[in-house]
């Protein structure tokens with residue numbers, strides 16, 4: 001059955017399609033649903049897989065700092081937009097996870 005939830009249910013506070021680590025957002029696949037990590041939804045950008053350990057801002061900062069320190073490599077390089085702008089992307093990290 002094709003998924004239509006992305007269209008019928010716009011993202012809300014309980015529906016996060018933004019990666020808490022790097023700010024990547026495809027607007028479709030949620031990393032978090034109703035406060036639970038969508039396990040298996042690996043971020044194509046930073047490679048983070050949401051888990052219950054991602055509820056700590058300090059933990060997220062560690063992950064983000066490590067990712068940036070390694071050169072902010074894409075986990076899935078083929079998903080990287082040609083005009084990718086890391087600064088534009090990190091601006092989309094929700095304020096509470098910065």
Ligand SMILES: [Zn+2]
Pocket residue numbers: 019020021022023024043044045046047048
């Ligand atoms: Zn990410």
